[in-house]
C-alpha cells in the first residue's frame with residue numbers, strides 16, 4: 001500500500017529545515033517504488049559511444065537492474081537491446097564485450113544480428129504462417145538517445161526528450177566533452193565494486209563538499225607530506241566555488257582545483273616539469289573557446305550528479321560512475337575513466353594513475369567514502385532516529401559547496417517522482 005507522501009521528505013523553506021526520513025534508505029517497499037517511479041521513468045545512463053567504435057562492437061551492461069547490450073549495428077547505428085531471447089527468455093549475449101555479427105541464444109539457438117533482428121531459427125518450418133520473424137527481434141527500451149557521446153535509455157514512452165531531461169546538466173557535460181578536439185573516449189577497463197549501503201547515500205557523497213577534510217584526512221596528510229597544503233584552504237569561501245541546482249534533480253558543485261587540470265598533477269611538486277606542457281594545452285583551449293571558458297575548463301573541477309544514478313567527477317581524472325540498488329542496503333557501482341582521444345601516452349598514464357590512486361576502489365578516496373556510507377547504513381539500524389538532516393546552508397543567500405543545496409536538488413526531484421502518483425490519486429478521490 002502507498003504511504004502518505006509527506007513521510008519521505010520534510011522541506012520547510014521558511015524555517016530553513018530540510019529532513020529526509022531514513023526509511024528511504026532501508027525500506028524494501030520504498031525500493032520497489034523507486035524501481036517503478038524513478039528507474040522506469042527517467043533517462044538512465046547506458047554507456048559511451050566510444051565504447052563501441054566499430055560495427056558489431058558491443059558491451060553487455062546491467063542498466064537499472066536489467067541486462068542490456070549496447071551495440072553498434074552494421075548500419076553504424078548505436079542501439080540498446082534488451083538482453084533476453086524473444087523465444088523463451090535466455091540472455092542472448094553472455095560476454096561482457098566483443099565484436100559480433102550475430103548473437104546466438106545458447107538455449108535453442110535462435111540467432112539475431114547486431115541490429116537485433118531475428119535472422120535464424122532452427123527448424124523454422126515448425127511454425128505457423130502467423131509466426132513472424134519481424135515481430136520477434138530483440139526489444140529495445142522505449143527511448144534511446146545520446147548527448148555528446150553519453151548514451152541513455154528510458155522505459156517511459158511518454159518521457160520528455162533526453163535533451164530536455166538533461167536541462168542545466170548539458171552545460172557541464174559540454175565542459176567535459178569539449179576537453180577534446182576529436183572526441184572523448186572511455187579508457188579500456190572498468191572499476192566494479194559494491195557497497196553495503198543505499199544507492200542514494202552515494203548520490204549525496206559524490207558531490208558532498210562538507211565531508212572532504214574529515215573523511216579523507218589520509219589523503220590530505222599525504223598531500224601535505226609532499227608539500228601541497230590543501231587543509232589551510234577554506235573551501236567554503238574559496239573563489240569560484242558554487243553548488244548549482246541544474247533542474248530535474250541534477251546538480252553540480254564547481255570549484256577551483258588545488259591540483260591542476262585538465263591533466264592532473266602538473267602542480268609542483270608532482271610535476272613542475274609538466275608546467276610547459278600544461279600551458280601549451282591551455283593556450284589551445286584559449287584559442288578554441290576564449291579565455292573565460294578555457295579558464296573554466298583548465299582551472300575548475302566539477303562533481304556532477306545526473307539524476308538519478310549517474311555521476312561525472314571531472315576532478316583529476318574524469319570518472320563516469322553509475323550505480324544501482326540490488327537491495328535497500330546494497331548497491332553495485334561501476335566506474336570508467338574518460339579521456340580525450342588524442343591524449344599522449346604520458347598524459348594518459350598520469351590520468352589513469354589518478355583514476356586508480358585517488359578515485360578507485362583501492363585508492364585514497366573511495367575506500368574512505370564506502371566506509372562512511374556503510375557506517376551510515378549501519379547507523380540507520382537505530383530506528384529511533386527517524387530523520388537525517390540536510391538543511392546546511394538553506395538560508396544562505398550564496399550557499400557554498402560545503403553546504404547541501406546540491407543534495408536538496410536531488411531529494412526534491414526524488415520526492416516529487418515518488419509521491420506525485422499518490423498526490424494525484426488523492427486528488428482524484430477527493
Ligand code: FES
Nearest residue numbers: 085087088105108
Ligand atoms: S530461449 Fe532463446 S532460443 Fe529458446
Ligand SMILES: [Fe+2]
Nearest residue numbers: 215216365369
Ligand atoms: Fe569522498
